[in-house]
Amino acid sequence: MxxxxxxxxxxxxxxxxxxxxxxxxxxxxxxxxxxxxxxxxxxxxxxxxxxxxxxxxxxxxxxxxxxxxxxxxxxxxxxxxxxxxxxxxxxxxxxxxxxxxxxxxxxxxxxxxxxxxxxxxxxxxxxxxxxxxxxxxxxxxxxxxxxxxxxxxxxxxxxxxxxxxxxxxxxxxxxxxxxxxxxxxxxxxxxxxxxxxxxxxxxxxxxxxxxxxxxxxxxxxxxxxHGLNVQTLVLELSAPLDACPELEGLAIRRVDRWTLEIDLPQGMEVNALFERLGACGVQVAGLRNKRNRLESLFLQRIAERASASRGAGT
Amino acid sequence: MRLAAYGFAYRGMVIKQVRRFLRAWVQNLLPSVVTTVLFLVIFGHLVGRELGTMRGVDYADFILPGLIILAVATNAYSNVTLAFYGARLQRHIEELLVAPLPAWLIVAGFATGGVIRGLLAGALVALVAIPFTNLQLHHLAATLGIALVSATLFALAGLLNGLYARSFDHTSVVATFVLTPLIYLGGLFYPVERMPEPWQSLAALNPLYYMVEGFRYGLLGTGSFAWATTFWVLVGTTLVVGGVAWALVARGVRIRS
The missing domain is CATH 3.40.50.300 (P-loop containing nucleotide triphosphate hydrolases)
Incomplete structure (x- = not known):
């Protein structure tokens, strides 16, 4: 070997x-x-x-x-x-x-x-x-x-x-x-x-x-x-939105009338998200990750470690 | 194969060191030449005329061997001190430390740069002295042997200085306050036997006295003791100083965390 x-x-x-x-x-x-x-x-x-x-x-x-x-x-x-x-x-x-x-x-x-x-x-x-x-x-x-x-x-x-x-x-x-x-x-x-x-x-x-x-x-x-718990997506909408849609199990924030931020949990596919949004009348024109995925992982692991250290200290 | 690789590495290090001091040759080589000319004009001729002869030679001829060996020693010393300290300061010593080079080769590369500058400065001083003195060569082997081993000894001592220096001030302290006074008090300007006690006995404890006398024998054929004794004492001291330098570099003192 x-x-x-x-x-x-x-x-x-x-x-x-x-x-x-x-x-x-x-x-x-x-x-x-x-x-x-x-x-x-x-x-x-x-x-x-x-x-x-x-x-x-x-x-x-x-x-x-x-x-x-x-x-x-x-x-x-x-x-x-x-x-x-x-x-x-x-x-x-x-x-x-x-x-x-x-x-x-x-x-x-x-x-x-x-x-x-x-x-x-x-x-x-x-x-x-x-x-x-x-x-x-x-x-x-x-x-x-x-x-x-x-x-x-x-x-x-x-x-x-x-x-x-x-x-x-x-x-x-x-x-x-x-x-x-x-x-x-x-x-x-x-x-x-x-x-x-x-x-x-x-x-x-x-x-x-x-x-x-x-x-x-x-x-x-x-x-x-792949092991990321959650990734935050930024959605650019086809039409302006006056109120933030509510979907069970999803954290959605309205950034402005044309933009939504959604925390996509691990295991949920983007197509499924689009279907649920479409059912509420929300059409998506564009999509990007809010953070680089590795950045999310990096911050998550550092935060987990800090939290574990605090737990061990108490 | 490894030996050939070490040969190329050694060559590379020496070329780098020589290029380093030649890039600023006015600053690195001319001061010794100018100082020697001044010494020979003022002390050798203007004052020396009043002093007559020393050990049967003109005063200018008497002081010349000391001036040459002073140039050899101080140039070899300061070259390696500054090269090594500069490499630590700018961190390009790391170029050598990450390369597959044993510590003894790194020491040899730096020391050789110092030896070349020391011998070059000594040769230039001898050259400019020709119009002012009756430059002689009594014993070729003694002259070259003592010059070479003195240059090596001071180059290695300079490496120790460069290793321990924490600032540019530290790179000149030893040369200014230790080496130069010791050479001046080592019979450069006068025969030690003419000095009163306790100075004569104290001079016998000054290692640089032997170096000056040995080199003077090589050029003039006059000296207080056998040149071979001086030579082997210098060789022994060089091996000890070289061994210390090798051990410190191998242990990474002041160059590795």
């Missing part, structure tokens, strides 16, 4: 001052997956990426990447990883090409191969024409793309991306998405942390939600979304 690309067992990290980074986390990412790691600020996402890359040392537990233990086989584990950190971490005074070429050398590529790969990855991220330019002059989005190019230069099997599209404009974000999809289709396992929940929903086939250093939800993206 193929070893998982990433495997954490009972991994814990507590920082100086007592802040919990991770609390006994178990996590397995099979090879070839596009895995999303979500969570509020300070949830432990960056700590987890830091532990995988050895920038953060675990207090206990076992961490393996591509089957190699990062504590005892660090060189082999790191050789199969590419890392895109959250913060810009290259020397801005250096030219773009030199930054990528140097990283290629650190991964053991010969000078000729390093030059070739640098050209290829800069082309891939749309920075080929900036190769000789100082990184100082790049826009924020370009700097992020440069970090992606740097992480790809040695053809990693596992790519760790810590909020790679933070501050990137819409077009740049979609270009990055396409690039990541293509890499994943080529067999690269991707672990992505992001604050953009629509990004996770669009890209990730499985995900975990972290909160206060613990995983509060995990699974295939589709399954997790």
């Amino acid at each position: 193929m070893a998982p690309a990433i495997a954490l067992q009972s991994v814990a990290k507590r920082y100086a001052g007592g802040r919990v980074g991770l609390a006994d986390v178990d996590l397995e990412v099979p090879a070839g997956r596009f895995f999303g790691l979500l969570g509020p600020n300070g949830a432990g996402k960056t700590t987890l990426v830091g532990l995988l890359t050895t920038l953060v040392r675990a207090d206990r537990g076992s961490i393996r990447v591509c089957g190699f233990d990062v504590a005892t086989q660090a060189v082999a584990a790191k050789a199969c990883m590419g890392v895109v950190p959250q913060e810009i971490n290259f020397n801005s005074f250096e030219p773009v090409g030199e930054i990528v070429e140097a990283q290629a050398a650190y991964y053991g590529l010969s000078p000729r191969r390093a030059r070739e790969r640098t050209g290829q990855v800069l082309e891939q991220v749309g920075l080929a024409d900036r190769r000789g330019q100082s990184a100082w002059g790049l826009s924020g989005g370009m700097k992020r793309r440069l970090m992606i190019a740097r992480a790809l230069v040695h053809r990693p099997h596992v790519l760790l991306l810590d909020e790679p599209t933070a501050g990137v404009d819409l077009e740049g974000r979609h270009t990055t998405w396409e690039l990541l999809r293509a890499l994943n289709a080529d067999g690269v396992t991707i672990l992505l942390t992001t604050h953009y929940l629509e990004e996770a929903e669009a890209l990730c086939d499985s995900l975990a939600i972290l909160d206060q250093g613990e995983i509060v939800a995990r699974g295939e993206t589709g399954e997790l979304l």
